[in-house]
Amino acid sequence: MEILKEIANAVISGDRKKVQELVEKALKEGITPEDIIDKGLLSGMSVIGERFKKNEIFVPEVLVSARAMQKGMEILKPLIAKSSNVIKGKIVIGTVKGDLHDIGKNLVAMMLEGAGYQIIDLGIDVPPEKFVQAIKENKPDVVGMSALLTTTMSQMKVTIDVIEKEGLRDKVKIIVGGAPVTEEFAKEIGADGYAEDAYSSVELVNRLLKVS
Amino acid sequence: MPYIRVLPENKIIKVTQGDRLLDILIENNIKIPSYCGGAGWCKKCKVKILDKGISLACQTYAEEDLTVELLKEESTDINIQKEFLEDNNFILSPVITLQAFSLQIPSLSDLRSDLERILSVKENIYLQDISVLRRLPTFLRRNNYKGNLVLFKEEIIDIREEELKSVYGIALDIGTTTLVGHILDLTNGSDIDSYSTENPQLTYGADIISRINFIIHNPEGLQILRDKLIKAITEIIQDLCIKNNISLNDIYAISIAGNSVMTHIFLGVTPENIAFSPFVPAFRNGMIFNSKDIFGNIFNAKLYVFPLISGYVGGDVVAGIIATNLLNEKGNVMLIDIGTNGEIVLKSEDTLFACATAAGPAFEGSNISHGMIAKKGAISHVWLEETVKFEVIGDMEEKGICGSGLLDAISVMLDLKIIDHTGKFMKGGEFYIGKVKITQKDVREFQLVKSALRAGIEVLLNKAGIIYKEIDKIYIAGSFGSYLNRKNAIKTGLLPHIPLEKIILVGNSAIGGAKIVLLNRFLMEDVEKIKEKVNYVELSSDKKFQEYFIKFMYFEEEDQCLIREEKD
Numbered sequence: 202m203e204i205l206k207e208i209a210n211a212v213i214s215g216d217r218k219k220v221q222e223l224v225e226k227a228l229k230e231g232i233t234p235e236d237i238i239d240k241g242l243l244s245g246m247s248v249i250g251e252r253f254k255k256n257e258i259f260v261p262e263v264l265v266s267a268r269a270m271q272k273g274m275e276i277l278k279p280l281i282a283k284s285s286n287v288i289k290g291k292i293v294i295g296t297v298k299g300d301l302h303d304i305g306k307n308l309v310a311m312m313l314e315g316a317g318y319q320i321i322d323l324g325i326d327v328p329p330e331k332f333v334q335a336i337k338e339n340k341p342d343v344v345g346m347s348a349l350l351t352t353t354m355s356q357m358k359v360t361i362d363v364i365e366k367e368g369l370r371d372k373v374k375i376i377v378g379g380a381p382v383t384e385e386f387a388k389e390i391g392a393d394g395y396a397e398d399a400y401s402s403v404e405l406v407n408r409l410l411k412v413s
Numbered sequence: 414m415p416y417i418r419v420l421p422e423n424k425i426i427k428v429t430q431g432d433r434l435l436d437i438l439i440e441n442n443i444k445i446p447s448y449c450g451g452a453g454w455c456k457k458c459k460v461k462i463l464d465k466g467i468s469l470a471c472q473t474y475a476e477e478d479l480t481v482e483l484l485k486e487e488s489t490d491i492n493i494q495k496e497f498l499e500d501n502n503f504i505l506s507p508v509i510t511l512q513a514f515s516l517q518i519p520s521l522s523d524l525r526s527d528l529e530r531i532l533s534v535k536e537n538i539y540l541q542d543i544s545v546l547r548r549l550p551t552f553l554r555r556n557n558y559k560g561n562l563v564l565f566k567e568e569i570i571d572i573r574e575e576e577l578k579s580v581y582g583i584a585l586d587i588g589t590t591t592l593v594g595h596i597l598d599l600t601n602g603s604d605i606d607s608y609s610t611e612n613p614q615l616t617y618g619a620d621i622i623s624r625i626n627f628i629i630h631n632p633e634g635l636q637i638l639r640d641k642l643i644k645a646i647t648e649i650i651q652d653l654c655i656k657n658n659i660s661l662n663d664i665y666a667i668s669i670a671g672n673s674v675m676t677h678i679f680l681g682v683t684p685e686n687i688a689f690s691p692f693v694p695a696f697r698n699g700m701i702f703n704s705k706d707i708f709g710n711i712f713n714a715k716l717y718v719f720p721l722i723s724g725y726v727g728g729d730v731v732a733g734i735i736a737t738n739l740l741n742e743k744g745n746v747m748l749i750d751i752g753t754n755g756e757i758v759l760k761s762e763d764t765l766f767a768c769a770t771a772a773g774p775a776f777e778g779s780n781i782s783h784g785m786i787a788k789k790g791a792i793s794h795v796w797l798e799e800t801v802k803f804e805v806i807g808d809m810e811e812k813g814i815c816g817s818g819l820l821d822a823i824s825v826m827l828d829l830k831i832i833d834h835t836g837k838f839m840k841g842g843e844f845y846i847g848k849v850k851i852t853q854k855d856v857r858e859f860q861l862v863k864s865a866l867r868a869g870i871e872v873l874l875n876k877a878g879i880i881y882k883e884i885d886k887i888y889i890a891g892s893f894g895s896y897l898n899r900k901n902a903i904k905t906g907l908l909p910h911i912p913l914e915k916i917i918l919v920g921n922s923a924i925g926g927a928k929i930v931l932l933n934r935f936l937m938e939d940v941e942k943i944k945e946k947v948n949y950v951e952l953s954s955d956k957k958f959q960e961y962f963i964k965f966m967y968f969e970e971e972d973q974c975l976i977r978e979e980k981d
Contacts, residue, residue: 256853259836259860261963299689301953304962325954326690351626352688 204230205241208273212245215265217272224273234280239317242273246315250400260308263399267311274314288319289412293335293373294345295323297356302349305379308399309345316403318343329356329363336369342410345402346392348379357382358390374409378402415475419443420482428475434460435470438481439656445470445483459484472808507599508715508934509565509580509665511573512538516558527553531569534562540569542703548572563665565715566934570665580665581605583650583714584927586729587642587671587679588612589621589753590777590786591892593924594649596657599666602932606657607924608649613641614678619779620753620771621674625688628678639681646679647708661712667704668717670732670927672754673724680707680718687724692951697721699728699941717930720941723949725769730756731943732926735936737888737919739765740943744885745877747870750922751816751891753777755866758947761877765947770869775862776816776893783849785813786892793896795821795846797828803846811847817896822846823859824901827968834968836860860966863907868961869952870909876950881909890922906965 204227211219220242227237249266252258281288292313296306303325310320321339323331332344344364348354357377364370374393377386387395394409396402406412417426417437428437435458438445445458458470463480470481514534517523525533527549532538540546552560552572563571563580579600586593593609617627617638628634654661669679673694677684682695699720704712719728733750734740739760748758755772758765778784785791790812794804803818805811814822822844826832831844836856838844844851874881887908889897899916902908908916919925930937952958 256842256857257837259857259966261966262835264963301690301951303953303959350622350688352622352629352685355629 202232202236202240204232205237205244208237208241209245209248212242212266212269212273213248215262215269217269220269220273221276224276228276228280234277238274238277238281242270242277243315243317246270246312247403250312250315250403254398254400260304263308263311267315270311270315289317290342290406290410291319291321291339292343292345292406293321293323293332293339293341294347295327295332295335296325296347296349296379297353297360298326298328299356300348300350300353301325302347302379305349305399306345306347309347309378309396309402312399312403313345313406316407318406329360332360333363333367333369336364336367336373341373343374343376343406345376345378347377348382351381354379354381354386357392361391374406376402376405376409415478417475417478418480420480430476432475433471434473434475434479434481437475438470443483505602505932506934507582507602507666507932508717508930508937509563509582509599511577511580511600512562512564513575514558514560514562516553518558530558531562531572535564537567538562538564538569539567542568542570545569545572565666570715571713577663579663581654581659581663582666582668582931583653583664584924584931585646585649585667585669585671586732586921586923586927587646587669587675588729588923589624589672589675590615590619592642592645592649593921594646594653595924595928596650596653596659597928597931599931604928605659606653608653608656610645610649612675613645614638619777620773621672621684622688624674624678625685628683629685629688635678635681635683638678642675642679643708647711650712664712665714666717666931667714668719668927668930670719670728670923672727672729673721674727676718676721676728690953692724694721694724697723697944699731699937699944717937719927719930720944722767722944722947723769723951725754726756726758726767726947726949729923730758730767731940732924732930733888733890733922734758734765734926734943735929735940736922736925737890739888740939740946742886745879745883746885747873747887748922749866749870749887749889749891751776751866751889751893751897755862755869757866757869757873759873759877761879764877765943766873766876766950767947768869768873768950768952770862770865770952772816772862772866772893775819775859778813778815778819780858781814781819781855782852783813784819784855785815787815787817787896791815792818792822792846792849794818794898795825797825801825801829801846805847811849814846814849814851815896816893817898818846819851819855819859820901820905820907821898822851823856823968824898824904826851826856827904832856832968836967859905863905864962864965865952867906867908867965868958871961871965872950872952872955872958875957876948881911884909884911885915887911887916888919888922889916890919892921895920905968 208223253263294310310322314320346357376394377392378396384395394405396405426441460470461482462468516530559575561573561577562569582597582599584595592612595607596605674684686693700718702716704714704716719731721727745761750756751772753773754769756769758767774780777786789807791806792803792811792814793806796802838853842853899913
């Protein structure tokens with residue numbers, strides 16, 4: 202359908218107003234919200250993700266596109282049926298205690314949202330207890346932790362230990378990322394996965410949850 | 414054997430063939446600045462060689478007879494101090510003074526004790542060092558009641574023989590990467606010599622976070638890092654004394670300007686809490702110690718440690734504020750110190766604001782594929798003639814690129830449309846300057862650092878309720894600050910679009926401030942007020958910062974004027 206392609210392109214060019222117009226138009230034409238999200242908004246965002254990974258575009262373009270996508274989501278979310286499978290999974294995400302870096306974590310959240318996941322963003326400087334509480338309240342499939350400093354990345358281990366102690370460890374997959382974090386470090390602290398950039402986090406979560 | 418004729422003094426020196434000119438000049442007590450210890454990057458030792466032109470003394474060897482003309486010092490560090498001295502009717506009132514005395518010999522009609530006799534030499538002086546008291550009776554009788562009191566402000570810190578004519582002070586800048594020391598004659602204020610060396614902690618990581626990490630993960634970590642630092646500083650002081658024929662016993666004051674983490678490590682206080690939100694340092698006050706408590710008994714000096722503004726804006730910045738005389742500037746004046754971190758201070762009316770961002774990843778090269786600090790082999794400047802031209806530190810083959818070179822390179826790449834305004838390579842993904850490759854990722858690293866620094870500038874302007882057009886002056890300090898091409902800094906958006914003459918490169922302002930406090934005891938008292946006057950802005954939790962950080966990531970041509978916003 203032509204209009205879905207147009208929506209995808211509007212997301213790619215980051216045109217928020219156009220996304221809004223086109224989404225409303227598509228709804229009037231009788232296209233389901235699920236299709237608009239999946240074949241319009243998310244397909245546009247996945248192009249952005251790939252371009253970012255290839256270094257063709259940079260942070261500002263990703264943010265502009267993500268905002269355009271979110272505008273469309275705002276309109277569509279209330280309309281999707283509860284049983285709908287357009288939401289692929291639930292993810293709790295946050296930057297660990299002691300660390301105030303926001304942007305990297307936001308990029309990951311946007312990419313995951315753009316890939317069809319529901320995001321519960323706990324923000325920055327998140328203590329282990331808050332992660333635990335969010336797991337109990339939201340029952341997410343995945344918990345994502347971010348740290349930008351070599352000093353704060355040790356908080357990831359602390360947080361995993363607390364989740365373990367609360368008996369929640371096997372209820373969630375835990376993924377970690379951030380500039381100083383490596384694959385080996387992720388293994389060492391007992392995380393389920395590591396992604397080196399925002400777009401790879403989508404592939405990682407898809408793999409962990411066996412979603413294609 | 415060749416002869417060297419040195420102008421303007423017309424001194425003739427017989428030398429061994431092949432000796433290095435810099436060493437010859439130093440050995441013959443001819444004053445020549447060299448901050449990099451002859452490594453070839455500071456370029457302070459420029460001389461004119463007759464019939465051959467300008468050359469660095471450290472890169473010139475005496476193969477034949479030479480006539481060498483010494484040039485007027487161009488060091489910006491010294492200039493700021495000079496300007497300071499001229500602009501502010503600076504009164505030389507060193508922290509250490511010599512007070513000669515010749516006392517009445519005790520008699521049955523004058524039964525005053527030895528101490529009372531000494532205290533009568535000058536008003537308000539006092540003694541609290543027990544070792545001086547213990548030496549007093551013997552000293553007075555041996556020296557016929559004549560001698561010199563060494564005073565730190567009003568305190569008697571030593572009693573010396575009559576013949577002593579000069580006392581000395583050491584100013585130190587403890588950087589994450591480089592340590593710099595100057596030796597000053599405190600009787601006349603002259604800057605005798607300087608010495609700089611790498612911070613020996615570099616083997617434990619290039620940035621402060623990795624040093625803190627080492628401390629957290631090693632029970633002996635703090636002790637190890639501190640021992641390395643103290644040893645290196647001791648060597649600097651000893652070297653300065655030996656080279657200039659000064660006795661360690663005549664060193665009576667030391668001032669220490671260091672970033673917050675280095676200051677903590679220097680004093681043996683753990684800096685670990687600076688690494689975690691809310692980034693609280695263990696202390697902020699400036700303090701005076703006896704050097705014995707830190708260096709042991711090799712000399713007996715008063716040691717002044719600059720106060721800190723926050724965990725990330727330290728004593729080096731406070732010293733920079735003093736050196737640039739920021740407190741007394743009129744209008745809106747900014748001081749930006751670019752080193753491993755970029756610290757920004759804005760004085761607007763009577764208020765000061767300060768913040769810090771990371772700079773090292775791009776400007777010291779840690780995240781750049783062929784990045785390096787400004788030392789031998791680094792491309793330091795790049796420009797366009799018919800082809801791409803560049804300059805390498807130490808006139809040798811290019812090994813990598815340092816911050817100033819990267820800034821120029823990005824600017825040239827924009828001119829040649831190698832990259833577009835978003836920073837993306839128009840075609841291909843590499844650009845060569847000589848043998849040094851610049852990749853797409855390098856351009857991105859540069860963009861992250863430049864927009865963070867620029868966003869920091871804009872946040873402070875915003876806090877002060879002004880826009881960039883209202884900036885009257887920007888002082889650029891730090892090692893990178895000495896080489897920065899101002900035009901390219903504006904073009905890439907690192908600095909706001911203000912007239913070039915308003916951007917002033919001041920070199921190492923931290924050492925400038927460290928020297929000044931030794932020469933004016935009243936300023937040492939002023940320094941303490943600075944930390945109370947500065948409003949520190951923590952950027953990582955600042956919403957505006959996030960917004961500006963995104964806004965300034967590209968290389969926009971248009972006027973990036975930000976709308977004036979209400980004061981918070």
